[in-house]
Amino acid sequence: MARFGRRSTGRAGIRSASRDRHGRGIRSSVTGPHLRRLRTRVDFFDSSIASAVEYLRDLWPDEMATVRFEVGAVPPGEPGRHGVDRWRVDPARRIVVLYRVPIERLAHLHKDDEWHRRSLIESCVFRAVAELLGKDPWDIAPERYRHF
Template sequence: MAGVRRRDRHGRGVRGPLTPPQAPVSRTRAEKFDDLVHDEVRRLGARWGRELSGVEFGVEEVPDVEPWFDGPVPLGRTLPSEAGRPVRIVVFRRPVEARAAGEQELGRLVRDLLVEEVADLLGLSPESVDPSYDSPDD
């Protein structure tokens, strides 16, 4: 019986993943974005936990818009409660990522977007929901 032969064309070595799947470097962009939204929701929940206890937060890839839609692509949306479902605040990953120039700006954009949606839901100004709203510093 011959040993296992690995494919090694052109002397490049064995091909395959360099890190285990559970390592942070192997997380997808979608997973990293979900983590970013989750961290921001947790941060807002620390201050507004009681008011946000019945709110569900989620991430979707893109908004569902009609073909004749003629306006800026929404970055997020608040959906009212209906048929026993709680109020939902949804962040649209692809449009948000398209508007951000880098990771720091992406974090700031997610923060400001969620603050605006929560402020609208609570009937408050974004600055009263989060004093760091719309500031360049994280």
């Protein structure tokens, strides 16, 4: 039985960014061209933050006008004595950095579904903004704040 193998191109050891696997062609999307793309954890996290920030900007337009939000994977350095940081606030530069991995992975949700994960992410955004503005989280968004 004949085996189909790679053809030598004279560039041994160099891998192309668009290489095909075992001569089968370039990989396509898992969902195909006619279905919408799957939603990843990163997409869900980003959209949850975006909706919470939009809500806060509508409630507090003057205070939130110059605030910039960033998303990081993990906080730099070693964990502090209080554990791993979920966010970092820089009041001088008006920046809030939310760390995705600690928020997602270190949460102890009693029910792991989309609504509870979104509530957890929103509560972290509200607490970080409250820390930046020097207010209580209940004053920031009293009808939406859920503490986990």
